[in-house]
Amino acid sequence: MTVHPRIEQPASTVDLDPGKLRGLQRITTPDGFFAILALDHLISFKDLLAEDRNTVSYEQAVEAKLELVRHIAPVASAFLLEAQFSLAQVIASRALPGAVGLISSIEGEGFDVVNGERRTRWRQGWTVRKIKMLGADMVKLLWFYRPEAETAEAQRQVVRDLVVDCRAFSIPLVVEPIWYALPGEDTKSAAWAARRVEGIIESAHLAAEFGADMLKVEFPGDVSTPEGRDASIDACRRLDAGMSQPWVILSAGVGYEEFRDQVEVACRAGASGFLGGRSIWQDAVATRDPALRAEAAAAAAGRLSELTDIARRHGRAYRPELTGSELTRAYPDGWYAGWQEA
Numbered sequence: 001m002t003v004h005p006r007i008e009q010p011a012s013t014v015d016l017d018p019g020k021l022r023g024l025q026r027i028t029t030p031d032g033f034f035a036i037l038a039l040d041h042l043i044s045f046k047d048l049l050a051e052d053r054n055t056v057s058y059e060q061a062v063e064a065k066l067e068l069v070r071h072i073a074p075v076a077s078a079f080l081l082e083a084q085f086s087l088a089q090v091i092a093s094r095a096l097p098g099a100v101g102l103i104s105s106i107e108g109e110g111f112d113v114v115n116g117e118r119r120t121r122w123r124q125g126w127t128v129r130k131i132k133m134l135g136a137d138m139v140k141l142l143w144f145y146r147p148e149a150e151t152a153e154a155q156r157q158v159v160r161d162l163v164v165d166c167r168a169f170s171i172p173l174v175v176e177p178i179w180y181a182l183p184g185e186d187t188k189s190a191a192w193a194a195r196r197v198e199g200i201i202e203s204a205h206l207a208a209e210f211g212a213d214m215l216k217v218e219f220p221g222d223v224s225t226p227e228g229r230d231a232s233i234d235a236c237r238r239l240d241a242g243m244s245q246p247w248v249i250l251s252a253g254v255g256y257e258e259f260r261d262q263v264e265v266a267c268r269a270g271a272s273g274f275l276g277g278r279s280i281w282q283d284a285v286a287t288r289d290p291a292l293r294a295e296a297a298a299a300a301a302g303r304l305s306e307l308t309d310i311a312r313r314h315g316r317a318y319r320p321e322l323t324g325s326e327l328t329r330a331y332p333d334g335w336y337a338g339w340q341e342a
Contacts, residue, residue: 016330018339019170020213021320023137024246027078027101032317034214034248034273035308037072037280039065040082040105040140044278048285061085066095068281071297073100075305080105080140080275083126087134103174104136106162111144116183117151118144120158128165138172140216145177145203156210163211170340172213174275176250177203179218197221197231201239208243215247216275219262232265240270246318247271251279256303263307267315274307 046053065086078101081087090096108123166173179199181187200220221232249266251259259279280303284296
């Protein structure tokens with residue numbers, strides 16, 4: 001398997017906006033890789049804490065997230081968190097060190113359904129402005145999209161509008177396109193699986209075209225067989241070729257070993273790391289014996305470290321940098337007077 005050359009992305013991917021650049025710097029490792037733990041789960045998180053999620057109190061859910069953040073923060077470049085249980089709480093409790101990046105989801109739990117087609121459900125009372133005021137470094141959008149659905153144009157407008165909002169507050173936006181089954185589709189058929197791969201690629205390219213600063217992408221394929229792995233390598237290369245923005249792989253709750261293989265394939269094709277969730281921390285959250293919980297959390301931190309090593313060996317660093325005359329042209333004398341005035 002050919003190793004993808006580690007070419008650093010150009011600064012033009014964020015239009016040289018210093019606010020966006022700063023946000024991206026804060027969520028990457030010093031050498032330019034995204035080693036991010038996704039912990040913005042709500043119902044699925046509580047389901048792991050007890051047999052009956054209704055017995056889990058607000059305080060218990062908050063403390064469980066803080067505990068996991070404390071254990072994994074030393075090896076993470078950033079965390080993806082949500083407003084209900086974790087965003088303000090990790091700051092006020094000092095569970096999240098100041099040197100570790102912070103990403104906020106903007107959507108609410110789940111999604112709305114219109115005739116079997118999904119629409120983004122916003123978190124009520126939560127906005128880009130508030131995310132920026134909190135001190136987060138990036139906004140994340142979970143984006144359900146099927147181009148043939150009647151909801152497609154409304155969903156496209158969701159991304160367009162959010163790109164404008166994030167630009168207005170100089171905060172980078174990561175879009176997470178999700179391919180889902182429409183009514184009547186057979187998700188176990190080979191034809192559906194093949195269309196899903198193409199849909200993942202097309203959706204990522206579309207979000208990039210609309211102006212997303214980074215893509216969090218479902219793995220386009222499967223690594224369980226040599227043939228599937230080869231096809232996934234090709235799909236990841238085509239995904240990478242269609243955009244200049246950095247991209248990372250999400251875990252989608254697959255087993256850790258499978259996710260580890262997916263990260264390697266994606267990084268060899270040009271990905272700059274991962275933004276993984278349950279595949280990394282599910283065992284730790286599901287461990288209810290206090291005597292074993294710290295050991296399970298340490299194992300989760302070990303998984304994140306291993307994935308980061310894979311990204312470093314095979315991935316593409318994202319470290320946009322301007323020097324000399326390029327820097328002067330981008331930010332001439334008095335640049336600040338007109339910045340964000342439009």
